[in-house]
Amino acid sequence: MIVNTTHTIIGITCPFYCLLLQAMKPSILVIYFSQSGQLKQIIDNMLAPIQAHCTIEMVEIKPIKPFPFPWTADTFFDCMPECVQQIPEEIHTLQFAQQKYDLVILGYQPWFLSPSIPINSFLQSAQASILSHQKVLTVIGSRNMWLHAQEKIKEQLNRLQAQLVGNIVFFDTNPNLTSVLTIIRWTFKGQKEATKWMPEAGVQQKDIAAASKFGPIILEALVSNTSQSMHESLLAADAIILKPGLIILEKRAIGNFRKFSKYILEKGSRGDMARKPRVKLFQKLLFVGVFILSPISNLTAEIVTLLNKKSLKKDVQYFKNISYRKNAI
């Protein structure tokens, strides 16, 4: 049976379209990490409308030393340096049924404005050679700050000679400070659901459900052999919505994270007690930055947005796109 959405996208009527799809069943490999299951749910919803028309292989990245969920404050802040400096850790061996796919979907999340440790560990492992000379679509499940992480992913994909053909970003659409408060509740207490005073944390359920709209776009690009223009079609379906103010905030934050990560790493690697005082200092300063300086920071970001409208418009265009420019952030 052909789902209506896929039926209408190419504009060819069934049963001819059925036969065409059967003959050309595209193969999709999904490589992902999802700690709470949110990103997995997003990807499942995205592929649900097209699963009958593709072969889909799901491969989960599993760190040898798992990350606890909910987190403790100690382990959470202690992983910032390894995230920012992209220091890999060991992961379990992944099994792939084939060597060549029509599309590889890389599902990941930013941690401290950088690719999460499990994703980075995969990309830096020998197993990442599965991506070489393949078309890759990135799917991001974030709070709302993913720009720097995606630049690092682009660098890794370039190194691996993989071809980025699209990017879809899911984020918390609540105001920045609200999303910080709710993610703290989720991260340290495990409560994603809304409370009387605060909305649900992370990507909202309605947006997770709406992920299904992207499946047919992906399928059409694969069947009609137009993966090169897949990203344009995804953008037309609002695959990336980007507020200019967040570009300014992220540029400011990553500079500080870079400096602090080096400072902490001087005292040892993740889990090392010798670096604990520096991690605690980072935790305190982050708290001050987010909750005390944030109103000023937001205001200056708004002013900079108004003053630099032209260059920010260029930035928005760049970050919504899939090309790579060195030191863009």
Ligand SMILES: Cc1cc2nc3c(=O)[nH]c(=O)nc-3n(C[C@H](O)[C@H](O)[C@H](O)COP(=O)(O)O)c2cc1C
């Ligand atoms: C250690 C850690 C750091 C995070 N840092 C960021 C960040 O810098 N930017 C952002 O948008 N979201 C950040 N998040 C939220 C994640 O990107 C992600 O949306 C959330 O953890 C749910 O992903 P999951 O599917 O792996 O459970 C962070 C989460 C964790 C656990």
